[in-house]
Amino acid sequence: MKVNRFLLLLFCLMVQVAMAQTDYVGSVTKLADHPRILLLKGQEVAIKQTIDGDKTWSQLHQTILAECNTMMELPQLERIKIGRRLLDKSREALRRVFFLCYAWRMTHQGAYLKRAEKELLAIAAFSDWNPTHFLDVAEMTMAAAIGYDWLYDDLSPESRSAIREAIVTKGIQPSLDSQYNGWLKASHNWNQVCNASMAYGAMAIFEDHPALARQIINRSVNTITLPMNDYGPDGSYPEGYGYWGYGTSFNVLLVSALDKLFKTDFGLSQQPGFLKTAGFMENMTGPTGASFNFSDAGVKGELQPAMFWFANKLNDPSLLWQERPYLTDPTLARQQVRNRLLPATLLWSNGLKISRLTPPKNTLWVGEGKTPVAFLRSSWTDPAAIYVAIKGGTPSTNHAHMDVGSFVMDADGVRWAMDFGMQQYESLESKGVDLWNMKQHSQRWQVFRYGNSVHNTLTVNDSLQRVSGKALITSSSATPLFMNATTDLTTLYSDGLAKANRGIAIVDKAYVVVRDELQTPSTEATVRWTMLTPATVKLVGTTKAELTQGGKTLLLQVQEPAAITLKTWSTTPPHDYDAPNPGTVRVGFEVTMPANTKTAFTVLLIPQKAGGQVIQTVPPLPLWPR
Structure with a gap:
């Protein structure tokens, strides 16, 4: 009797599973002759x-x-x-x-x-x-x-x-x-x-x-x-x-x-x-x-x-x-x-x-979903065109890094703002790295290439982005003279900031603006802005850096805050399991914000051909075209 009840239960379970699956193929008993695939x-x-x-x-x-x-x-x-x-x-x-x-x-x-x-x-x-x-x-x-x-x-x-x-x-x-x-x-x-x-x-x-x-x-x-x-x-x-x-x-x-x-x-x-x-x-x-x-x-x-x-x-x-x-x-x-x-x-x-083949018509593409993204470019046919792309999302997505808010940039046929991307899995697994644990304090986030400090985003109080956070693309515009997209990064930095919004724009089809608008809670916060580059970086003042690569030049200029000092950081990793990163450097600055204050970071990335003519005052993010 017990065996029969077990068999009946098993049969009912199988029926339930079968009912949950739609029978697409039906009673097909014969397919086309070989070859039949693809x-x-x-x-x-x-x-x-x-x-x-x-x-x-x-x-x-x-x-x-x-x-x-x-x-x-x-x-x-x-x-x-x-x-x-x-x-x-x-x-x-x-x-x-x-x-x-x-x-x-x-x-x-x-x-x-x-x-x-x-x-x-x-x-x-x-x-x-x-x-x-x-x-x-x-x-x-x-x-x-x-x-x-x-x-x-x-x-x-x-x-x-x-x-x-x-x-x-x-x-x-x-x-x-x-x-x-x-x-x-x-x-x-x-x-x-x-x-x-x-x-x-x-x-x-x-x-x-x-x-x-x-x-x-x-x-x-x-x-x-x-x-x-x-x-x-x-x-x-x-x-x-x-x-x-x-x-x-x-x-x-x-x-x-x-x-x-x-x-x-x-x-x-x-x-x-x-x-x-x-x-x-x-x-x-x-x-x-x-x-x-x-x-x-x-x-x-x-x-x-x-x-x-x-x-x-x-x-x-x-x-x-x-x-x-x-x-x-x-x-x-x-x-x-x-x-x-x-x-x-x-x-x-x-x-x-x-x-x-003819080129696409739209120079702005925005997508929502698990990993929201925005892609902006000045032209599809000019090999020297400006291209900038930014991502939102969350570090908890499969294969994700702590790169929320990060961007890449091309101009004059050169990639100026880069991303290391992946490290070969076996090189980490063979050394016992707990690579596939996505929790906040997992060893995954100690892998040099995976943390936010080496991505083109913010690091707050020298801490990691929050795995539970998620950033959306909050607005965008294809306006030719101020093409832009914005994202809300607040939940990625909830341990250290009360508000964090980032916008990125191509202005006059000539140069790029990266603007962050930040607010501290009841405690002060130290915020680092970084950009990873394969270029040679020469600091030419406290707020300007000249990047050179392949015979081309890009000027990185910090408009605000005025009282910053640009610096560079090495990309030599700290662990023996990390991949080497020759020919790269991080450039940026750090600001300590007092408690209960607001500030904005405005950085211009100006290709040589832009001729130095730039907007003197970048408007606040809420005033950007939408």
């Missing part, structure tokens, strides 16, 4: 027409083929982890398989088929795909799924069996184990990458395991909406540039594959803010080609294949203005062969003529 049978013809009709696409195609020829001489991948991760092997497996399978389908040269099959059998023979760090399993599964599906008719029965078995036992089945699938409840890139990859595995093996495949596809569509909620309302991606390139790209891979296979993406692309996120990514890169690398990101920009899907979906080729150099500049184009998703760029090219 690039259907016969769709190579359209890509060949695109290649034949545009020199840039032809060059990219040849670059991919040349890289595939290089792969022929590479040693076989082995299951060797770095720390707790197998991820570098999984990513390389995906890169090799995607490139080689693309080359085979486009040329039918047997060498590409043979090498792709060799890669697939090698990873299929691994003892496992490291489920304790499930991103490793995800990318390996996607590699195996694309290879299995795209080469299906040309693989031997023995190879098909081995690869299919690996997809099921080393990919999909571990995703059903609760000790490995915590990402199903995650609101960040893990959810997107893992769900997309498991769905690819399910699509690949559908005819052999239809019930399992339907379960996985339904689960992916149901649960990927959790991180997709974070794109609302305007498209800002809370984890920044690098993880947009990861999470959003895999999200697009899923949406595109569903749409190709089922003639619908089950409403995923219509999730609030998702289609708007293309605007976010386009604006994340300055005229120098460097990204606004807040949170865990690298400063270097890169080609984003997903942007081509967005451009097609929205019928807006101007979204690709920032992608253009990565295809048209021969040096940059060759560097893209490390991008494991590069073939998807051609899959989503849709006959587009790269030479006919």
Whole structure:
């Protein structure tokens, strides 16, 4: 009787779980023949027409083929982890398989088929795909799924069996184990990458395991909406540039594959803010080609294949203005062969003529959400244009730093105000750093690059920003002569300040203003204003500093308070686990504010070509155009 009651209870629980999941796939028992994932049978013809009709696409195609020829001489991948991760092997497996399978389908040269099959059998023979760090399993599964599906008719029965078995036992089945699938409840890139990859595995093996495949596809569509909620309302991606390139790209891979296979993406692309996120990514890169690398990101920009899907979906080729150099500049184009998703760029090219791309129209982009941001620029076409970007948000967001209120700035083709960005995780984890604890007093915030003192923001009483705080973009204006955005930083400094507001503006399309309006509580506060720069800094007075870099000059001028003394601080880190930071320095000033007082910091960043003509009095933030 007890056993029967247990079984009944278990059955009821399973029914409840099933009812909570929408059945998108329904009673589908048969899918289109292989290849069925992302690039259907016969769709190579359209890509060949695109290649034949545009020199840039032809060059990219040849670059991919040349890289595939290089792969022929590479040693076989082995299951060797770095720390707790197998991820570098999984990513390389995906890169090799995607490139080689693309080359085979486009040329039918047997060498590409043979090498792709060799890669697939090698990873299929691994003892496992490291489920304790499930991103490793995800990318390996996607590699195996694309290879299995795209080469299906040309693989031997023995190879098909081995690869299919690996997809099921080393990919999909571990995703059903609760000790490995915590990402199903995650609101960040893990959810997107893992769900997309498991769905690819399910699509690949559908005819052999239809019930399992339907379960996985339904689960992916149901649960990927959790991180997709974070794109609302305007498209800002809370984890920044690098993880947009990861999470959003895999999200697009899923949406595109569903749409190709089922003639619908089950409403995923219509999730609030998702289609708007293309605007976010386009604006994340300055005229120098460097990204606004807040949170865990690298400063270097890169080609984003997903942007081509967005451009097609929205019928807006101007979204690709920032992608253009990565295809048209021969040096940059060759560097893209490390991008494991590069073939998807051609899959989503849709006959587009790269030479006919036009620049975006808007020079101001503002997005709210978990990490509010504002991007301002004086021009899209002038390589010497001014670009300044500022972020709000909270340090408690996944992969966040204590960089709330921080900004970056380009002018005259130089990045003047910079962000270190991320430090490689293994370099910290291997030394026992408690890196993923986001609490206020976590060791994470002792990592030099992660604290607010090395970001272009404020430090109050030599203390950290509050993890529980959050800053919104409170106002903005695209007024050409005073383009601006403001943010309220008060909750980030609630231990030391009663009020903290920051505004940033491009004035007359010629220079930048950074203004902070602060108020102390019933105790005094010492506030430090800093800007991190790769330039050489020469202090030319108590309130002026001359920055030089690449033959260009920028004047940093403090208008108020008058009684300050500019200084510099080293970027040599204090711990042996910190990464070195050569060629950088912090410049700024400190002010001790008495209790119950108000003050304003007004700093001008004046490029050489501005000619020294600047506004004499910057108005208070409430009077800025809105």
